Amino acid sequence: MAAELGALEENLGLRRILLFVEYDGTHFAGLQTQAQGERTVQQELEAALARIPGARPKVWPCGRTDAGVHALEMPVHYDTQDRIPVERIPHALNSLLPSDIRALRAREVPLSFHARKSCLWREYRYRILLRRMPPALERHRVWWMPHSLNLIPIRHALEHLVGLHDFRAFAVKEERNTVREIYRAHLEVWPVEGGQEVWLEFVGSGFLRGQVRSMVGTLVEVGLGKRDSDSVRALLRGGSRKEAGPTAPPQGLYFVRAGYEPYRR
Template identity: 45%
Template sequence: MTDARPTLDPAHLNPAAPRPLHYAPPEGWTRVLLEVAWEGSAYGGWQSQPNAPSVQDTLHAALGRLGLDTTRPVAAGRTDAGVHAERMPAHVDLHAPQIPPERLPVALAHVLPRSVGVLRAQTAPTGFHARFSCTQRQYRYDLLQAPQPHPLEAGRSLWVRSPLNLAAMNAAAADLIGLHDFAAFATKEDRQTVRELQRLQVTAQPLGYGGRISLEVVGESFLRHMVRGLVGTLIAVGQGKLPPAQVAEILASTDRRRAGVNVPPDGLYFVGANYAGFPELWPTDLRP
């Protein structure tokens, strides 16, 4: 017995529409919730793929090295190649596990590479699915604004030499909040392109060698490269290459050619997720 993907009425474009909320592992198996973190530069993303190492395969192999009979792990979201994760919920189904869930993080630390870690684990509540039960996902994109690049920031942030107009960026971001068709910011997307963007905010903090500019992006789900397209567009606004008011016009056009470039994955982090139907789970510090 395996989970079935919930189906949506094609005429119902609201991503918050009702859908099945109860999932179950195969009979006789135990579903375990993991919180996974990784440094993504060595991986082709979370999802298993034939031409590059993946976090999913790396975690699955580590569970096997512990002698556990396990299904393939399932995460709250699929990340692009090079994207990092601070706190990614994932579940795995175990058959007659010999290791208690709460001891899995320590056991896995001995068999996982340094680039991947399991921060904590617990038995998943009844009906839980890491991907399909998720109601909110949060990403962050980090920029380094400094006269020169910093070697310790390589692969972890996008270097921007000139100062950015954060007020203009936040003004443009405000026009993107809400339920919209985000086709103008997606790449080669064959799914329906209506999504609800719950938060898009630009903040800054000083560093000893420049400044950290972070773009926080929160929604239930995202299109392919949508976050990177949003960030690229807002950077163009911050650089004065694009008037803030024009971003709303780009959104309405649904024309990908009018929006900014997809920024590199280096500065992108999956920060956390929420599950509204499962209040007993760990809080992920997402602001309401």
């Protein structure tokens, strides 16, 4: 009983804050804290929160990103007993965060809310720059290719990825259930000086470790004529990781956003 009362007193005035953060993953070992103590996004966020009186310096991200991967709007939540107005929280944190992480906005959520467990879908984008000359400014933000891709079979291959499938062939060291549902798999093309930029976008219920980059590597092989678009369907029906394409480099991948209500196109 005494322990329960103590916990109740400790939680009086406790708020749960959902924070949306943007980061450049170039100089991070990933989002989540690493056992070997390398620099991570979570480490930097928790170090900033530790300097705010009343805030509990522990964040729970919506998902994970690997070293070199970026985020446009990654949700994380944390608990606090501070009285900072919610609209001022991003300003307070940005004054304490390094320049490659920025808090964009925040809102108070129920204590039952969880940034990862409450999430219903996630969206990723992969950027490929197709032009003869390599980029200088975007070298850490795109996968550069000096040759063209045939986009028509890539579009056909993307259609096979939509739906509920076993994505085992695209997973890297995955021990969990490998069945996931992709709601949208889309290709956009943008003209750039001297070439074009291709965006491959995926929205799904969740993604396995390395799944998006493995799918992109396989789709690039389709665009290069190294495999046909129907090979993607065959991989989903029981292929292995070694039968799929290579893992695309991390710098072209972006966590775009997450949703806490059912996905609607």
